[in-house]
Amino acid sequence: MSVTTDSSDGVLRVLPVRLDGQDAADEEREPSVSVRDVQYTDEEVGRGVFALKRLAKSTLVEVAHCIWVPKAEYEDKVSKTVFEHYVFNCKKRGGAMLCLGLGSLFNHSDPPNLDYRIDEDKLLIRFYASRTIEAGEELTIFYGANLWFEDPSGPRRPESPPEDEDNVFSKLML
Numbered sequence: 133m134s135v136t137t138d139s140s141d142g143v144l145r146v147l148p149v150r151l152d153g154q155d156a157a158d159e160e161r162e163p164s165v166s167v168r169d170v171q172y173t174d175e176e177v178g179r180g181v182f183a184l185k186r187l188a189k190s191t192l193v194e195v196a197h198c199i200w201v202p203k204a205e206y207e208d209k210v211s212k213t214v215f216e217h218y219v220f221n222c223k224k225r226g227g228a229m230l231c232l233g234l235g236s237l238f239n240h241s242d243p244p245n246l247d248y249r250i251d252e253d254k255l256l257i258r259f260y261a262s263r264t265i266e267a268g269e270e271l272t273i274f275y276g277a278n279l280w281f282e283d284p285s286g287p288r289r290p291e292s293p294p295e296d297e298d299n300v301f302s303k304l305m306l
């Protein structure tokens with residue numbers, strides 16, 4: 133398993149490694165907190181997550197733990213609250229996964245610079261750089277079409293995200 137270190141500022145820390153096939157074990161590793169941080173943009177967008185340093189394509193930037201919300205509870209309760217904007221659709225289990233930590237703070241862009249994979253068995257979502265990301269760039273994901281915070285008369289985007297049709301917040305799936 134390859135692990136790179138950075139001690140340029142006198143502090144030894146583990147840096148994220150690229151996921152290039154032979155390092156499958158690294159997929160389970162927590163990403164370094166030194167690569168991303170939360171910043172406030174404005175009242176409309178709220179907070180977002182920004183790269184603190186250049187990230188190579190495929191870098192694992194976040195592993196978000198989630199809470200599973202069963203379908204009935206989701207439909208009767210959660211979908212009627214602000215948490216609706218922080219859940220991901222559960223294809224296998226049904227219902228939704230409420231994303232915790234930084235995973236809940238990635239804003240939408242089209243195109244995004246992160247891909248993500250939902251692991252419903254482990255209730256985790258892993259976020260990867262889908263291209264090289266420069267220091268200071270906002271880290272974003274693709275929510276899908278019909279965004280509730282956009283002007284409905286504005287330009288339409290495709291119903292499906294670029295690669296994986298599961299990559300949408302549940303609000304957009306219902």
Ligand SMILES: C[S@@+](CC[C@H](N)C(=O)[O-])C[C@H]1O[C@@H](n2cnc3c(N)ncnc32)[C@H](O)[C@@H]1O
Binds near residue numbers: 177180236238
């Ligand atoms: C999953 S949260 C992202 C974190 C959120 N910015 C916050 O501070 O809690 C989704 C919410 O962020 C805002 N948002 C995300 N992407 C946006 C965008 N491209 N433009 C405007 N608002 C956006 C919307 O208010 C949306 O309901």
